[in-house]
Amino acid sequence: MTSNKDKILLRYTGFIFIMGILVITVIVKAIIIMFAEKGYWMEVADRYVSETKKIPPTRGNIISSDGKLMASSLPEYRIYMDFVAAQNAGNDSTLMNHLTEICEGLHQIFPDKSAKEFRRHILNGRKKKSRNYLLYPKRISYIEYKEVKKLPVFNLNKNKGGFHELAYNQRKKPFGSLAARTLGDVYADATMGAKNGLELTYDSILRGKDGAMHRQKVRGTYVDIVDVPPVDGCDIITTIDVDMQDIAEKALVDQLKNLNAQSGVAIVMEVATGKVRANVNMRRGNDGSYYEMRNDAVSNLMEPGSTFKTASIMVALEDGYITPDYVVDTGNGIVNMHGSNMKDWNWHHGGYGKIDVTHILGYSSNVGVSTIIDRFYGNNPQKFIDGLRRMSIDKPLNLGFVGEASPRIRGPKERSYFAKTTLPWMSIGYETMFPPIYLLNFYNAIANNGVMVKPKFVEAISKDGEIIKEYPTEIVNPKICSDKTLEQIRTMLQKVVAEGLAKQAGSKQFHVSGKTGTAQISQGTKGYKSGKTKYLVSFCGFFPSENPQYSCIVSIEDPGGYPSGGVQAGSVFSRIAERIYAKHLYIDLSNAKDSAAILIPDIKNGDIGEAAQVLQALNINSNSSSIPASNAPIWGKAVNTTNYADLKQTAYNKQLVPDVKGMGAKDAVYLLESKGLHVRLSGMGKVTAQSIAPGSYLRKGQTITLTLKN
Structure with missing residues (x-):
């Protein structure tokens, strides 16, 4: 009769034998896969891993000497809808239930198209069962894209909601044509680099280095895996001063228009350092307007x-x-x-x-x-x-x-x-x-x-x-x-x-x-x-x-009238020099006043809250401490004596046109536009006259012309 001990030993031996067979089978299969079937399984792996792709870096910024952004790479998007993906994920009914809300939201973000137009457009794409249906014809900004992503269904991932985008890295110049030829341009295809200007001169610094990635299928979903991260480009800080560039461009273009000249150049340079603070190159286009077409300052x-x-x-x-x-x-x-x-x-x-x-x-x-x-x-x-x-x-x-x-x-x-x-x-x-x-x-x-x-x-x-x-x-x-x-x-x-x-x-x-x-x-x-x-x-x-602090050259090609360097170019130089002098050069008044004298500055009417802060900071005799601190403008008038500045708050009737005489352009425009008026300016300095009399009944949408004089 077999004892219990023998039975247990027999079972244990059998279990060990079976496990050994399994281990040997696994090892043999692994060897077969690694060597005999290697080619087959490599082909299978290739079907689940896509080819390596470049990750483009973000191009560096071009910054003015006073810290303003002059050229930057900003993302732009085209937005699409995959209606088949939405239907397959069971979200087609959700789309229809929220369609009115979606269309109203799109209209708020893109006012040039009505909610009805968006509704008709989306229903047309749904009927066609389009997988890559363009929702809006223009490229949109990152901020607009984020707003669209908040809408129902669009806030789901691509496979569930169907909403997807195509991103572009667009080069933008916040100041438009200002110093355009100095800054230069890049090609629409970022991989081709820059065309001209500082963009090309410093392309290797601005460009950065490409990264690398591949796509791999994990649990039925493709995932982007970064192998080498991109290195974004460096920023370059230029010597261009945006204010001086603007001063020089306006002065030159005004004269070119007066003379109907073919082209003109204006350059401003800092004497001691050689820093080019402004470089203007304007040529007359076929439409009679003037544009920056070539860097004539260095090439003409x-x-x-x-x-x-x-x-x-x-x-x-x-x-x-x-x-x-x-x-x-x-x-x-x-x-x-x-x-x-x-x-x-x-x-x-x-x-x-x-x-x-x-x-x-x-x-x-x-x-x-x-x-x-x-x-x-x-x-x-x-x-x-x-x-x-x-x-x-x-x-x-x-x-x-x-x-x-x-x-x-x-x-x-x-x-x-x-x-x-x-x-x-x-x-x-x-x-x-x-x-x-x-x-x-x-x-x-x-x-x-x-x-x-x-x-x-x-x-x-x-x-x-x-x-x-x-x-x-x-x-x-x-x-x-x-x-x-x-x-x-x-x-x-x-x-x-x-x-x-x-x-x-x-x-x-x-x-x-x-x-x-x-x-x-x-x-x-x-x-x-x-x-x-x-x-x-x-x-x-x-x-x-x-x-000498600044040097400047103004040259004008083919001016109309009697040619005169002194009159035609010299007058532009004078306007540039005087405005730069007013904004950037300061006179030391310590030797110009008596030690016992009290200098009270000429204070414009307008936001006396701001004036009060300045008077307190300069420790000038005034009633500035009586003006309460406020984030909103405090409208009023200033009355100066030889040794005291008196600030007086003014209450304006919301239904009447306010009196802005004596104000600077900034305060006058702000006050009038806040009341729904359109403002036109003529001249420089303080407001001396307004086309709609103070105290008149206010009609929103009216245009009021302000005359300013120094």
Whole structure:
């Protein structure tokens, strides 16, 4: 009889045997799968894992010197509906139950289409059983996309609700065309990189590095698996100041419109650092409006005309041939130069007769300058060319822009034949070619005590808000001339504006130094007088004369009317300089007032709550402490005495047009628009008149015109 012990042992042995067989089977099967069936199972795996794809990085931002975003990559979306997916997931009835709510929501987000249009459109897609039905014809912003995703059914994932999107990485410029050619453009296909401007120059920094990912099926659902994360591009901080760019663009475009000119350039540069604060390049389009089409400031090679005379006079001063008092007999304004007549602009009025070098430059006398240069360098033209190059006026700056041009000064060594007439005409700005920024850089060196610095468009590179690289100021030439020559030419350039032909470029607020230019534009092989004669008018200078902070050049091509660098370009320079001076340069009043004097600023009417904060911060005698702190505007008027500022709150009847006289534009526009009026402005300064009388009954939608004066 078998004992219980033997039975248990038998069962245990059987269990061990069966388990051993299973283990051996698993091992054998694993070996077969790993080796014999490897190819088959690799094919199966490939069906569940998609190919590796690139993950594009986010392109870096371009930022102004004052911290404003000038170019950025922002996501845009096209939104679609997969009606089959919604039906398969059992959500078709949910879609129909919420259709009215969905259509009303879409209309609120996209007011250009009514709720009825959205309803008709969605029902049409549902009827067609479309799997990729475009819900809205335009690309939408990220904010709009997030709002759409909040709607019923659309807030479900793609497989359940059917709503899905296609994302685009769109390059946006918040300030529109402002400095557009300086910033540059990128291709619509981000993988192709940039086209031009700073976008192209710094493409390798802005672009970033691609990542890598693959899709793998897990539990019946494809999942994106990141293998290598993308590295987003760095930001570049430019030297452009948005306010100065806006000032320069408005001043230039206004003049281009007045003159119906073909194109114009305005550049503003910081004297000590070479930072380009504004770079405007406007050309007339086929519709008569002006656009930034090319970076003419660095690429447009033109004969500079009379702005080049400054360099010619400096060479002769530096070589010791002349002084500011040196006299030239310009006669009746016409002199024969080796068989060709050299004329002054006023030759038909009898010319200037005998004048010294200071007046030669001030009156921009062609005869005077060409006579000096031909007299002292006619037998050795190369010495004049060497003198120009000693000042680095034609040294390539290598600014890094596509299409950048370099100056062309061709002396006897660069020509097979150097005619006798070449030197006189070269001395007054012909027979040479310069992009505007090179002329500006030369004048900037005069303003900068003879130190020529390289124009700079980018200050630094940043990553995640931290500066990782700074671009220092580069010195092109530590001293373009002697201190004596520098002092003489700066005195003369100031007199050109104060007493000469460039009075329009001056200001009553500060002294300006510079030189006008008016040059005929060559028509290539057709010469200068083929058909209509074209001109390039310009003014190049710096301000304030005694302690220069900014240099600026304005050049206008093919202006209408009588061509005049002083009037047509100089007046633009003046408007730019005065507005920059008002916004960015400050006068130290500590030496201008008596120690016992009390200065009460002129306070505009309007939001006296803001005025109270300023008066308290400046510790100015006033009743500002009686004005309560408030996030909303506190409307009122200010009454000033010699030693006290009295702020008085005003109550406005909601049904009547308020009195905004004495207010600044900001407060006046805010107050009137808050009451439903449309506002038009004319002039600058305080409001002095309003087209709808104060106290009139208010009708929303009316347009009110405000006249402002300083």
